[in-house]
Amino acid sequence: MKKEKHWAIFIDNTSNIDNFTEALFSSAPPNPFEPLSNLRGSLFSKLTLLKFIDEESRHGDSGISHGSHQSLHSMSSGEQKRVLLSHLLESKPDYLVLDNPFDNLDKQFQEALQKQLNDIAKHTTIIQIISRRQDLLPFITNYAKLEGNTLIEPTTLESLTNAGNNQVFMGSIPQPLKPMHFVDDLLIQLNNVNVSYSERPILKNITWHIGKGEFWELSGPNGSGKTTILSMITGENPKGYGQELYLFGHKKGSGESIWDIKKNIGYFTPSMTDKFTGYHTLEHMLISGILDSIGLYVQPTEAQLRLAKEWLQLIDMWHLKDTLFHDLTMGQKRLVMTTRAMVKHPLLLILDEPTAGLDDESAALLVSLVNKIAKESQSTIIFVSHRTEPNLQPQFKFVLQKTQNGSKGLITKS
Numbered sequence: 001m002k003k004e005k006h007w008a009i010f011i012d013n014t015s016n017i018d019n020f021t022e023a024l025f026s027s028a029p030p031n032p033f034e035p036l037s038n039l040r041g042s043l044f045s046k047l048t049l050l051k052f053i054d055e056e057s058r059h060g061d062s063g064i065s066h067g068s069h070q071s072l073h074s075m076s077s078g079e080q081k082r083v084l085l086s087h088l089l090e091s092k093p094d095y096l097v098l099d100n101p102f103d104n105l106d107k108q109f110q111e112a113l114q115k116q117l118n119d120i121a122k123h124t125t126i127i128q129i130i131s132r133r134q135d136l137l138p139f140i141t142n143y144a145k146l147e148g149n150t151l152i153e154p155t156t157l158e159s160l161t162n163a164g165n166n167q168v169f170m171g172s173i174p175q176p177l178k179p180m181h182f183v184d185d186l187l188i189q190l191n192n193v194n195v196s197y198s199e200r201p202i203l204k205n206i207t208w209h210i211g212k213g214e215f216w217e218l219s220g221p222n223g224s225g226k227t228t229i230l231s232m233i234t235g236e237n238p239k240g241y242g243q244e245l246y247l248f249g250h251k252k253g254s255g256e257s258i259w260d261i262k263k264n265i266g267y268f269t270p271s272m273t274d275k276f277t278g279y280h281t282l283e284h285m286l287i288s289g290i291l292d293s294i295g296l297y298v299q300p301t302e303a304q305l306r307l308a309k310e311w312l313q314l315i316d317m318w319h320l321k322d323t324l325f326h327d328l329t330m331g332q333k334r335l336v337m338t339t340r341a342m343v344k345h346p347l348l349l350i351l352d353e354p355t356a357g358l359d360d361e362s363a364a365l366l367v368s369l370v371n372k373i374a375k376e377s378q379s380t381i382i383f384v385s386h387r388t389e390p391n392l393q394p395q396f397k398f399v400l401q402k403t404q405n406g407s408k409g410l411i412t413k414s
């Protein structure tokens, strides 16, 4: 049996991944991937997944969730990845390109996927596009780094990866223009909340009291209901009606509008950056956060401009104020979006897997900004993550544990 040659391509903020994957699948792949030119490859990536979801929304069937009655769109992110991988493997490709395959996956699935890839690697070339050093597949012995559009072959693995980030943010968190006041100590209360979908229990007797100024980490395996719980807290899930759910002092369904709830919340999840495809400058992006709009269509006031400046100085991006958001690196975009979600000092800041897809250095920088916000503001933070971010300093953890009757919640103190 011929021995397959596997590769890890390390990426960072500068890497042009789309160009690289396009070139790999072209009739003339770049050096040293020329041998792939006449072979059949498959791409396991978020983009491939989005194409199938789009197909499903237009034609009613993604073509890949056979056997399942559930739409691809309504599956949790881990479930979607499972379905995609088994679909890609059905066609027995000669090579498989995996774009950050472990992102959004729980530990159990990560281990199962690693085992599965170990087997596949015996007969299929694997090219792993990788941001975090800890994700490296153990059977891979060839490495390169993608800088912009250029592949660089290093001398050692160590020379490829950044240990972390030592940047210290200079100055304090800027104060909001209009502080939000809330008298109670408890912002959110879920008392014995239950959620089922098509009679399948998802959440079972969830009791969670979230206080002012607290810093929580929310975790749990794929499909355990993290997104569902967040949709209860943001007031978006109609299954919250008739339950013991109190959001910012109002019982869910007691006449408050979705806007009454949402005005108290700053929210960031990486897919939100897709909404900002327009050409907004950084300065305008931050000001639009104060106004809760997606672009900026009014003349900003002096006070708004001053506040935007303070935040941009804090994250060391003031010199980029006139740069288009579109032209930033991924790590910079995440810092700006987190800052934008925080600019009003919302009562509650929700960060949903904000480090997914970031390299080690950018993730460490984002985590230190979140720690700083937690220390220096009165905002409550919920940080959702599958990865244990080494330096994250939450006070409390809410862990969902799957059972046959739906997930239960376990609270621990850090």
Ligand SMILES: Nc1ncnc2c1ncn2[C@@H]1O[C@H](COP(=O)(O)OP(=O)(O)OP(=O)(O)O)[C@@H](O)[C@H]1O
Pocket (backbone or CB within 6 Å): 070, 074, 075, 076, 077, 078, 079, 104, 197, 198, 202, 220, 221, 222, 223, 224, 225, 226, 227, 228, 229
């Ligand atoms: N609209 C829906 N219809 C049917 N099932 C749904 C719907 N929305 C969510 N589910 C199911 O509820 C379960 C919990 O989903 P949820 O997205 O909350 O999990 P999660 O913990 O966020 O998962 P992940 O870590 O994979 O993102 C999953 O099994 C999902 O398939």
